[in-house]
């Protein structure tokens with residue numbers, strides 16, 4: 001007999017987290033910026049898009065594998081890094097902490113994720129007074145903390161914030177590209193104009209993202225701009241990924257129908273953060289994979305190639 005008290009969806013996990021994490025941590029994970037307009041839009045826009053399933057198709061053998069920067073993945077869903085994830089775990093350190101002038105994250109140490117975060121980080125009332133608890137550390141800045149003699153995370157955090165560099169631009173991108181042979185993925189691209197610039201400047205991938213509604217509040221949901229970006233880079237070989245508001249397998253299906261060719265990244269709900277179990281991430285990925293496979297079968301899609309724009313009703317959301 002299934003245990004119905006087990007979380008079955010990512011929304012269940014979020015409710016569980018709201019009840020079990022301390023408020024400081026939950027507010028940090030769950031808040032957006034400004035008035036949370038974009039944070040909510042990321043979810044709502046998925047709900048407005050409706051599906052057009054096809055019937056009587058053989059879906060007995062499903063293949064949902066994809067290739068990302070030359071690596072084969074078993075499904076088009078990944079969990080991505082984000083800052084201070086250890087904050088959700090009980091007295092456990094994490095290697096995910098990150099900040100800096102521009103983000104040069106290592107993606108499996110085999111590519112660089114370039115994100116301009118030199119601009120002031122979107123403010124939000126929910127995490128305005130957030131403080132990294134004393135038992136956790138900004139893992140990337142331990143030696144700096146020691147060198148500068150900072151007594152606590154508050155002093156260190158303030159200093160890190162002062163290092164953010166607002167002058168980062170495409171020239172900086174070119175310079176960074178010139179000193180490494182690693183492939184580059186640019187995160188946060190939101191217009192066809194910038195997508196074309198990313199191609200011109202030699203990016204190998206574009207991650208369409210509004211950072212989970214945590215930066216510029218008032219931009220549309222990621223799913224609403226995905227098609228524009230996919231169209232702008234079509235035929236260039238540049239890979240397009242997205243994140244923002246993905247909570248269901250049907251969301252993944254809709255994104256794939258609307259131009260996502262490769263991979264969809266889910267940033268926030270590493271269940272790790274939400275359930276205080278290291279198995280949480282695996283659980284979330286399994287949930288999404290199972291939901292995607294069921295959704296594809298019910299929509300008549302055996303493989304990702306079967307997922308075409310005709311699978312979604314565009315007039316259900318007139319702005320798409």
Ligand SMILES: Cc1cc2nc3c(=O)[nH]c(=O)nc-3n(C[C@H](O)[C@H](O)[C@H](O)COP(=O)(O)O)c2cc1C
Pocket residue numbers: 028029030042080081082083084098099103115187209210211212213214243244245246265266267268269
């Ligand atoms: C708590 C938290 C911290 C984040 N920190 C970063 C960060 O340091 N760098 C970054 O590029 N994105 C960061 N993000 C954004 C995520 O990488 C991702 O773009 C976003 O969460 C996707 O939206 P979703 O949460 O709706 O899935 C963070 C997100 C959250 C929720």
